[in-house]
Amino acid sequence: MTSSLRAFAATSAAVLLLALTACSQTPTETAGPSASPSASVSGDCAGVTIVVDASALELGEDDPSQATCIPTATAIAASDALAQADVTTEGTKQYGDQVVCRVNGVPAADLAIKNPDGTDYFEQCESMPAAFAYWSLWVEPKGGAWEYAQEGLSTLQLQPGESLALLFSLNGTPASPTATP
DSSP: OHHHHHHHHHHHHHHHHHHHHHHHSOOEEEEOTTOOTTOOOSSOOSEEEEEEEOGGGOOGGGOOOEEEEEEOSSOEEHHHHHHHTTOOEEOBTTTBTTSOOEETTBSOTTOOEEOTTSOEEOOOOSSSOOTTEEEEEEEEOTTSOOEEOSSOTTTOEEOTTOEEEEEEEETTBSSSOOSOO
16 A cells, blocks of 8 residues: 555656646747747647737738747636737727737727728727628637637636637638647
8 A cells, every 4th residue: 555655646746746847837939920820839838829810911020920838737717828928909999808809909000901992991999890800719629620719808718738819810811720839
């Protein structure tokens, strides 16, 4: 029985050490301003991956696209994961944070977005964003496929191994995240 207790203690210590190591890591950003859509996190993320993809706006150096690993061994609120990844969101006046209007200030209120009819559109974050230019929220379960999030940022819980994407679509492109981080 003593050898069983020692084996259990050794296994428990190894698991605890692994969990503490994952928790002590700082967020790892693997893609920056020139990130491609749904940029990949190199290696396995011992936590959740946060993907921001604004490549449809073709902002060049001002593109906030990134993929960041947030180390965690337990579930984490999407809003907390975004904060740890230094991702800020802005809601609308009518719907608050239930509708994402801007991510890291994009699209700026003075950014002219081409409307399909050729006119310029400026996002003012009053109500719902335009149907041709908007942020969407996606979740990818570990080993699964990207799906629209069924909850908002304030209530969504992410499990280790899952990914969360904020994707800006312009005129239907991209229609969904294009790669698995």
